Amino acid sequence: MANTICCIFNIGAHYRTPIYSLMDKELECDFFFGDTVFSPLKTMDYKSLTGYKKTIRNRRIAKGWIWQSNAWPLVFKPYKSYILNSSPYYVSNWVILILAKIMGKKVFVWTHGMKGGEKGKTKFLSKTFYKLCHKILLYGELSQTNMVKEGFKKEKLLLIYNSLNYDYQIEVRKDLKKTNIYQDYFKNNYPVIVYIGRIQKSKKLDLLVKAANKLNLEGITCNLTFIGKSVENNEIESLVQELNIQDKVWFYGPSYNEKEIGNLLFNAKVCVSPGPVGLTAIHAATFGLPIISNNDFQNQMPEYEVIKDGVSGNFYKAGDFEDLCNRIKYWISLPM
Secondary structure (H helix, E strand, O other), rough: OOEEEEEEEEOOOOHHHHHHHHHHHHEEEEEEEEOOOOOOOOEEEHHHOOOOEEEEEEEEEEOOOEEEEEHHHHHHHHOOOEEEEEEOOOOHHHHHHHHHHHHHHHHHHEEOOOOOOHHHHHHHHHHHHHHHOOOOEEEOOHHHHHHHHHHHHHHHEOOOOOOHHHHHHHHHHHHHOOOOOHHHHHHOOOEEEEOOEEEOOHHHHHHHHHHHHHHHHHHOOOOOEEEEEEEEOOOOOHHHHHHOOOOHEEEEEOOOOOHHHHHHHOOOOOEEEEOOOOOOHHHHHOOOOEEEOOOOOOOOOHHHHHOEEOOEEEEEEEOHHHHHHHHHHHHHHOOO
């Protein structure tokens, strides 16, 4: 065990299966996963990992603060290095970081880092937490740039970005072609706007429904498809009924079949995530679909960096509904 890396993660999301499997194969890791992130999330098959050891309990101990039961004693095991994927709000990680520092062990934190909007106590807390780390593994360039401005050495900030099952998706992409999947469902040939991901309030999908409705009322006829599980009583389906556009909206439901997803994305005109975009951007871009999201980068997810404005999509002015509608109108009006 002396040469093994100890990975203590908040959960093992299903989409992380490829990277965790590669780590399992190449890095001789032991894996400890938290049991929940307090919202519905499909997890991977932990037993597929040779190094899987245990699922540990995540407990809320105060608003926004998490304790991972039985995580901190792992610092006393004969591991030389630890990888944690969480934030300063996982209290047990503070214990691991401090004890590891004393014991001369290395801790790598896989995190969003500092996006530049931190102030006061939040900023102090974040800087102190990350200073305790040996290296910081970041999802995006914005955090790296901001943390360098905050005095962190660039060589301590390693960009690893985020991904889905890229190798398999590329194989799927090679075989994609235009199909009648939307014409068969909607019984028309109008352009399709799509969203893929969990259907939740933070994504501001009510704006997407209202935008599609507005465009249709203005004679710019279009359809809207949601690919993903509905969570958090988001009331999106109720809004669709209220606006009486059921015939223009397809709640496809969740899918983890990349061939199925590739077909849906490849045959749409644009992907839209009015709130933080996250892995939605990666999924869409991989299958050649332009993406629209907002330009409030300090509150965005790091995957927004996939979007090259005017090339692979657009950023609309956050809070400007008319601008969102205009951006969608532009992309769905382009010839196939």
